[in-house]
Amino acid sequence: xxxxxxxxxxxxxxxxxxVTGKAKYTDDFSERDMLVGKILHSPYAHAxxxxxxxxxxxxxxxxxxxxxxxxxxxIRYATAMPGVIEAIATDEVDVAELKYGTAGHPFSLDESHRxxxxxxxxxxxxxxxxxxxxxxxxxxxxxxxxxxxxxxVEYEVLEALTSTDAxxxxxxxxxxxxxxxNILASNGYAIGNIEEALKESDHVIEGEYETxxxxxxxxxxxxxxxxxxxxxxxxxxxxxxxxxxxxxxVAQSLGISWGRVRVIKPYxxxxxxxxxxxxxxxxxxxxxxxVGGRPVKLELSREEAMIDTRTRHAFKFKIKTGINxxxxxxxxxxxAVSNTGAYASHGHSIASSxxxxxxxxxxxxxxxxxxxxxxxxxPVAGAMRGYGTPQIFFAFESHMEDIAKKLKMDPIEIRKKNxxxxxxxxxxxxxxxxxCSIRECIDKGRELIKWDAKKALYKDQSGDKRRGVxxxxxxxxxxxxxxALELAGARxxxxxxxxxxxxLGATEIGQGSDTVFAQMVAEVLGIPMYMVHVISTQDxxxxxxxxxxYASRQTYVSGMAVEKAALEVKEKVLAFANRMTDIPAHLxxxxxxFVVFKDSGEQVIALEVVAMQSYxxxxxAQPITSDVSNNARINAIPYGVTFAExxxxxxxxxxxxxxxxxxxxxxxxxxxxxxxxxxxxxVSMGIxxxxxxxxLFDEKTGKPLNNNLLDYKLPTIMDTPDIGAAFVExxxxxxxxxxxxxxxxxxxxxxxxxxxxxxxxxxxxxxxIPMNPQRVFEKFKETGLI
Amino acid sequence: MFKRIAFxxxxxxxxxxxxxRESLLDVLRSHLGFTGAKQGCGVGECGACSVLIDGVPYxxxxxxxxxxxxxxxxxxxxxxxxNGELSDVQKAFVEEGAVQCGFCxxxxxxxxxxxxxxxxxxxxxxxxxxxxxxxxRCTGYQSILKAAEKSLEGHVCTxxxxxxxxxx
Numbered sequence: 001x002x003x004x005x006x007x008x009x010x011x012x013x014x015x016x017x018x019v020t021g022k023a024k025y026t027d028d029f030s031e032r033d034m035l036v037g038k039i040l041h042s043p044y045a046h047a048x049x050x051x052x053x054x055x056x057x058x059x060x061x062x063x064x065x066x067x068x069x070x071x072x073x074x075i076r077y078a079t080a081m082p083g084v085i086e087a088i089a090t091d092e093v094d095v096a097e098l099k100y101g102t103a104g105h106p107f108s109l110d111e112s113h114r115x116x117x118x119x120x121x122x123x124x125x126x127x128x129x130x131x132x133x134x135x136x137x138x139x140x141x142x143x144x145x146x147x148x149x150x151x152x153v154e155y156e157v158l159e160a161l162t163s164t165d166a167x168x169x170x171x172x173x174x175x176x177x178x179x180x181x182n183i184l185a186s187n188g189y190a191i192g193n194i195e196e197a198l199k200e201s202d203h204v205i206e207g208e209y210e211t212x213x214x215x216x217x218x219x220x221x222x223x224x225x226x227x228x229x230x231x232x233x234x235x236x237x238x239x240x241x242x243x244x245x246x247x248x249x250v251a252q253s254l255g256i257s258w259g260r261v262r263v264i265k266p267y268x269x270x271x272x273x274x275x276x277x278x279x280x281x282x283x284x285x286x287x288x289x290x291v292g293g294r295p296v297k298l299e300l301s302r303e304e305a306m307i308d309t310r311t312r313h314a315f316k317f318k319i320k321t322g323i324n325x326x327x328x329x330x331x332x333x334x335x336a337v338s339n340t341g342a343y344a345s346h347g348h349s350i351a352s353s354x355x356x357x358x359x360x361x362x363x364x365x366x367x368x369x370x371x372x373x374x375x376x377x378x379p380v381a382g383a384m385r386g387y388g389t390p391q392i393f394f395a396f397e398s399h400m401e402d403i404a405k406k407l408k409m410d411p412i413e414i415r416k417k418n419x420x421x422x423x424x425x426x427x428x429x430x431x432x433x434x435x436c437s438i439r440e441c442i443d444k445g446r447e448l449i450k451w452d453a454k455k456a457l458y459k460d461q462s463g464d465k466r467r468g469v470x471x472x473x474x475x476x477x478x479x480x481x482x483x484a485l486e487l488a489g490a491r492x493x494x495x496x497x498x499x500x501x502x503x504l505g506a507t508e509i510g511q512g513s514d515t516v517f518a519q520m521v522a523e524v525l526g527i528p529m530y531m532v533h534v535i536s537t538q539d540x541x542x543x544x545x546x547x548x549x550y551a552s553r554q555t556y557v558s559g560m561a562v563e564k565a566a567l568e569v570k571e572k573v574l575a576f577a578n579r580m581t582d583i584p585a586h587l588x589x590x591x592x593x594f595v596v597f598k599d600s601g602e603q604v605i606a607l608e609v610v611a612m613q614s615y616x617x618x619x620x621a622q623p624i625t626s627d628v629s630n631n632a633r634i635n636a637i638p639y640g641v642t643f644a645e646x647x648x649x650x651x652x653x654x655x656x657x658x659x660x661x662x663x664x665x666x667x668x669x670x671x672x673x674x675x676x677x678x679x680x681x682x683v684s685m686g687i688x689x690x691x692x693x694x695x696l697f698d699e700k701t702g703k704p705l706n707n708n709l710l711d712y713k714l715p716t717i718m719d720t721p722d723i724g725a726a727f728v729e730x731x732x733x734x735x736x737x738x739x740x741x742x743x744x745x746x747x748x749x750x751x752x753x754x755x756x757x758x759x760x761x762x763x764x765x766x767x768x769i770p771m772n773p774q775r776v777f778e779k780f781k782e783t784g785l786i
Numbered sequence: 787m788f789k790r791i792a793f794x795x796x797x798x799x800x801x802x803x804x805x806x807r808e809s810l811l812d813v814l815r816s817h818l819g820f821t822g823a824k825q826g827c828g829v830g831e832c833g834a835c836s837v838l839i840d841g842v843p844y845x846x847x848x849x850x851x852x853x854x855x856x857x858x859x860x861x862x863x864x865x866x867x868x869n870g871e872l873s874d875v876q877k878a879f880v881e882e883g884a885v886q887c888g889f890c891x892x893x894x895x896x897x898x899x900x901x902x903x904x905x906x907x908x909x910x911x912x913x914x915x916x917x918x919x920x921x922x923r924c925t926g927y928q929s930i931l932k933a934a935e936k937s938l939e940g941h942v943c944t945x946x947x948x949x950x951x952x953x954x
Contacts, residue, residue: 011880018888019876019895021822021862028821142807217923219826219834219889269824269889270923302827510887510924673883677925681886684926709831709921717927718918 005522006737009673010529012515014267014508014536023267026223026239031295034225035064037287038144039298040134040151041308042126045160045377045702046175049124049133049153056150057136062143065290066151068134069122072286100253103346104242104276104383106485106547116184116344118176121253121282126155127175127342128379129703130307137287137296160702164316164339164374175342175375184340185348185373188355191427192366197331201322205403209317209395210768211751212694213339216312216384217714220269221305226284228293229262234285237264241275241509242548243538253282254289261285265538268509272685273383275509276550277345279309306707310382311695313350313373314339317395322366327409327417331366336392338373338381345382347373353483354388358396359426360433360475360637362418377702379695383550385682389476389748390689397472397752398767401759411756412442412451415473429482431635435732435740437665438473438639444726445471445643445663454645458760464650467658468761471643472752478636478741479553486553486632488561489544492521492569494624496615498593498607499531500569505546506558508536511743512674513554517562519670520736524566525573526590527607544627552638552741555670559736561630568626576610579620636732638740640664642683642753648761650785653777655691655758661724662746668731668738675742679725682746688715690751694770713772791855795820796864804851811835811846813854814861822862822892826921833920836893837861843897845919862892865899875899875937884933886924894920898934902941909943910935910950 017023054066101115108114122132134151138144161167161175167182175182198204224238234256240246243263251258268275284298300308316337322330334355340347351371359367404411416439424433446452454469461467479486491503502521508514518532525532535543546558574585577595581604589598593607614624645659662679669675692713696705706712725746731738751769758776759765764783768775780786792801795818804813814820814837823846826834830848837846838860865873872880875898885891894917901908901916908916913934922930935942935950944950 009883012883012885014888015880015885016872016876018885018891019862019872019879020866021820021892023888024821025824025889027825028815030816217921219832219887219921219923220824221826268887269826270887272923302829302831510889512886673929677883677886677929680926680928681924682926685923708829709827710829714921714923715926716918716921717914717931720927723926723928 001731003523003737005519005529006670007668009671010515010519012512012674013518013534014514025220025267025269026237027299029237029266031225031227034295034297035137035139035291036141036144037135037137037284037296037298038141038148039132039283039304040148041304042129042131042133044126044155044157045129045162046158047126047155048158050156051154052134053152054134056152057147060143060147060150062139063136063147064139065137065287066134066147067122067286067290069120069124072121098253098255100249101344102249102278104245104278104548104550106487107248116348118344121286128377130304130379131342132283135283135287137291160377160700162377162697162699162702164337164376167374167376175377179375182375183372184344184375186371187352188369188371189428190368192331194331194333194366194368197366198320198322198333201330202324203407204320204322205406206320207399207402208767209319209398211315211391211394212770213314213378213381214312214689214693215306215695215712216272216274217709218270218272218274221300221302222280222309223299224281224284225295225297226288227295228288233260233262235262235264236281236285237266238281239268239275240265241268241271241507241550243507243540244505244545245547246278246281247540249278250281250285254285263540265507267536268507271509271549272385273387273550274310276383276548277310302709303707306695306712307379307704310345310384311341311379312384313347313381313391315391319395319399321399321403323403323407327407327414329362329364329418332364333368334370336371338371339376339378340373341376341378341380343380345380347381350388354392356429357389357475357477358392359428360420361473363420363424378697385685385744386747387551387744389474390751393472393474393748394751394769397749398755401470401756402765411471412446416442431637433637434734435636435667435730436639437728437730438641440728441639441641441663441665442473444728445641445661448661448724448726449643449645449659451643461761465647466650466761467645467647468757468759469643469645470753470756470758470760471641472749472756473641474639474745474748476552476638476741476745476748478556478638478735479632480551481633481635485547486557487629488546488558488632489629490558490561490565491544491627492565492625494569494611494614496612498527498611499533500525501533501535503535503543504558504562505538505544506554507538507549509549511549511678512671513549515674516555516670517559520559520562521566524563524570527593544629552743552745555739556636556735556741557632559739560632561628563736564630565626565628568628569624572624573607573610576614576624577605580610580613581605634734636667636734636740638664638666638742638745640745640749642749644750644753644757646754646757646761648758650762650780653773653780655771655776657687657721657754659724660721660750661726662750663726663728664742664745665728665730666742666745667729667735667740669727669729670737670739675727676725678742679746680723682744683723683750684715684720686747686750687720687754688713689747689769690754691770692772789852791852793854793857793859795859796861806852808851809847810849810851810854813851814846820861820863824889824892826889831921833893834890836896838896838900841900841903843900860896862895865895873899875902878933878936882929882933882936884925884929890920890922894930898937902937907941907943908938909948913942
């Protein structure tokens with residue numbers, strides 16, 4: 001379809017605010033006399049607090065409160081400002097006994113589908129180095145830090161289970177008393193009969209693959225401030241992807257009524273899933289309550305944020321694939337062990353979500369996925385861009401390459417033989433593939449990287465520097481349907497001049513959603529971008545309900561609500577114009593700020609005139625607004641592919657990316673410039689995942705070794721090659737304006753494509769990432785290459 | 787311990803006492819309200835807190851406020867014209883899509899501004915090295931590099947082995 005604004009690289013609505021320093025983030029707001037909160041982290045990975053003495057800390061001038069797991073119930077009294085927190089003040093709830101889940105999922109009315117509740121605000125049992133034992137509130141940061149050092153804690157140190165193997169060993173101590181065998185979840189699936197499918201196959205090929213723990217490293221650390229307002233409600237300003245969910249979880253963690261919590265989310269300095277979790281807000285509120293509701297700021301340092309928020313789950317996979325001589329896969333059997341760290345967070349759903357999205361790429365007669373998610377005494381793993389898919393696609397797309405090599409088949413042809421077709425209905429989710437351009441994406445990527453020429457050129461190489469090309473595909477989803485609720489809200493108010501305010505529950509965290517939503521509104525209402533004012537700040541008291549930014553859901557799911565809200569406004573404008581002109585509304589349209597005849601385009605009346613009338617007509621005045629909610633009970637499956645060319649320095653183990661292209665089928669691209677930005681960032685993160693990033697821990701003690709931006713090897717501009725982004729645009733019939741998701745997908749396939757390119761160059765298969773120089777060098781020694 | 791210092795920020799003179807332990811970032815953000823400088827790491831790793839001190843980019847999180855005595859400081863708030871018109875560097879960042887979450891943006895705009903004001907020529911590799919003190923997790927640096935090159939138009943090397951080589 002031909003659009004006026006959708007599909008154009010219009011300027012980001014927040015670009016000017018951000019280049020001038022006017023965009024305000026959480027820490028840029030402050031309250032007078034704001035106190036500072038700091039956390040006492042456990043130095044042990046697994047330990048029980050035997051005794052804790054806070055008297056010296058409390059005596060330090062400037063210290064306003066010291067909290068431990070023991071003190072939490074006392075908050076009830078500290079906050080017994082009349083009715084501040086009724087439930088607590090009446091002793092109905094013992095906060096110290098309140099466990100809660102932190103994952104940023106919509107609440108489920110079905111109890112069996114709720115997130116695992118395994119966390120206390122402060123704990124007596126430390127489950128990872130960094131766990132929250134106590135907290136201090138003081139007049140400034142320096143005093144708070146000093147006070148932390150004055151807290152005397154005696155620990156009984158337990159065996160630290162720093163790997164899934166250790167946690168799964170028979171007789172291993174339990175990390176959570178109610179979790180036998182330290183297994184948090186084991187929710188897989190089976191389609192068809194895998195044993196038979198493997199038996200019937202000409203070949204059964206096996207492989208083992210492993211990914212590491214990495215961290216989001218959004219540039220803005222977790223930060224919030226909280227206070228009790230004059231209306232006796234708890235107000236939290238926080239850097240979050242999910243304000244409405246923060247509201248619920250804070251209330252749950254304190255056992256109070258949800259409506260007493262108000263969450264405000266200003267501009268956010270990146271999230272990548274780490275802020276789809278409730279890491280600091282409950283403690284921040286507890287801190288404020290401990291000082292009579294005065295404002296308290298809680299800001300994590302980079303070193304804290306890298307271990308005491310969330311990480312990406314490390315996975316170990318074993319894959320068995322039955323395949324025939326013609327390259328057609330009969331059955332796939334995947335077992336996986338996922339390391340979720342000390343608390344559940346999203347752990348119970350990440351393995352199954354990754355396994356679920358994997359099904360949309362290569363449907364087979366038989367597919368069995370058996371993941372287990374294991375607690376260990378390492379930092380908590382949670383949501384991170386891709387949510388389980390970077391792991392499973394690294395494993396399977398590496399495996400696919402191994403199969404192609406073994407069967408001496410072309411890696412592209414073997415994939416094409418097994419790719420999904422439009423019309424395929426997933427047996428388990430019942431999602432139907434309504435659009436799929438993965439084949440066109442592959443063809444485009446093949447051309448961009450000059451695959452055939454390079455394949456031939458790099459065939460027989462020796463010497464110290466060897467080059468190779470590799471590729472990998474992926475499938476994803478647009479939101480979480482049917483696993484979870486996909487509700488989104490949008491509200492539009494038309495001003496007297498025909499311009500509008502757009503209010504959303506969906507959150508801008510850098511990805512550009514405010515801009516694409518504004519484009520959608522401008523498109524429907526026939527007004528230019530500058531007449532759409534997006535209220536970027538979410539405030540749970542004011543903004544419509546939407547669960548937030550995650551699962552690459554907003555352009556698709558929240559976009560549906562935005563389109564619906566804009567269509568309602570348009571309908572009202574045309575109805576009003578009809579009242580003014582007697583021309584039937586169905587003959588009218590809005591274009592370039594005029595109500596026009598739909599077929600001829602002839603101008604009937606200026607939008608501004610209609611808008612003015614809607615405010616001030618002495619008989620018919622009724623300002624034009626809409627306030628809609630949309631429950632998306634549908635999903636669209638995006639696809640894509642990475643093509644990479646590498647040069648491997650055999651002697652040093654250094655891998656250099658010469659060229660890399662990501663080609664995406666994300667349906668209609670609303671804003672090409674912004675879409676390319678999403679791809680660049682995702683690929684860059686994928687390159688880090690493949691080559692350099694890994695959070696390291698001492699195996700014995702579980703102590704983090706590189707939780708800072710110097711030792712954790714985040715790609716710098718020097719490490720990042722030119723990244724090519726391309727799209728095959730075919731509108732998906734289910735999405736607003738034909739869109740499918742794009743936010744997370746770019747990170748899914750770069751790592752296996754790079755791994756496959758290294759395999760092509762060196763004939764050495766790396767089944768473990770990152771492929772950093774140390775590992776590559778060791779592997780080359782092991783395989784006799786050096 | 788407090789010490790009286792005098793400096794200018796974006797052309798305006800300031801003269802007051804600072805705690806000798808305070809970083810320039812603390813003073814700029816908390817006392818003077820220049821919140822455009824961001825704290826991403828607090829230890830000089832990420833570059834989000836950069837400002838120009840006598841025209842040179844510094845990480846203010848590891849620059850003591852007392853060292854700023856007598857200096858001329860430019861923050862992101864002082865880059866645009868007084869009438870609100872964006873500088874060429876800011877325009878380039880907007881037009882090239884170099885802004886996503888925006889947390890690293892002020893620092894990068896300032897460093898690019900310093901490079902532009904230096905009047906020197908840069909190859910792409912040199913430019914990357916100059917910008918490598920700024921970490922960004924959103925953009926993969928692609929559009930940032932483009933914006934920097936656009937800002938430095940006429941000062942980016944176009945010799946034969948450069949990606950900017952125009953050919954004959």
